[in-house]
Amino acid sequence: xxxxxxxxxxxxxxxxxxxxxxxxxxxxxxxxxxxxxxxxxxxxxxxxxxxxxxxxxxxxxxxxxxxxxxxxxxxxxxxxxxxxxxxxxxxxxxxxxxxxxxxxxxxxxxxxxxxxxxxxxxxxxxxxxxxxxxxxxxxxxxxxxxxxxxxxxxxxxxxxxxxxxxxxxxxxxxxxxxxx
Numbered sequence: 001x002x003x004x005x006x007x008x009x010x011x012x013x014x015x016x017x018x019x020x021x022x023x024x025x026x027x028x029x030x031x032x033x034x035x036x037x038x039x040x041x042x043x044x045x046x047x048x049x050x051x052x053x054x055x056x057x058x059x060x061x062x063x064x065x066x067x068x069x070x071x072x073x074x075x076x077x078x079x080x081x082x083x084x085x086x087x088x089x090x091x092x093x094x095x096x097x098x099x100x101x102x103x104x105x106x107x108x109x110x111x112x113x114x115x116x117x118x119x120x121x122x123x124x125x126x127x128x129x130x131x132x133x134x135x136x137x138x139x140x141x142x143x144x145x146x147x148x149x150x151x152x153x154x155x156x157x158x159x160x161x162x163x164x165x166x167x168x169x170x171x172x173x174x175x176x177x178x179x180x
Contacts, residue, residue: 006162007055013041014059015124017070019143023059025171027157042109045127050135055160058128061143063121092116
């Protein structure tokens, strides 16, 4: 039996390191019985053209957790391994990017960001907050709250979809970047 929701599609976005892949997988597993979607999920709210038949989910993660996670995996973003946390925290991403010879699709993201991590995190979230005030089809989700109460987050998504679903399955496998 096919279920019809208020929105035909869901797209999940977030700052790099916000665990948007996990939330996307949770949503698709519980509502669409699929593995999730693939697209460029790190765009800020002012880069998205809002379509009325898509539910946009923005995953926010507290900065103190995000910055530690991001620092630990900085090498996959092309940021030098030998950079100290203090330097990492204060240096503009564009300057860090120029320090490294790695060039891949992930690290290209930071090439032109002329902000340090905290400023970029604030900018990214604020563009989505602003976009959500003008669009009923944007929902803001907290990754940190999802870890504490996954059912509450999924019920919030269900409400946006027009679903009365109340039981949800957690995604136990690791999604996103896996350390080697």
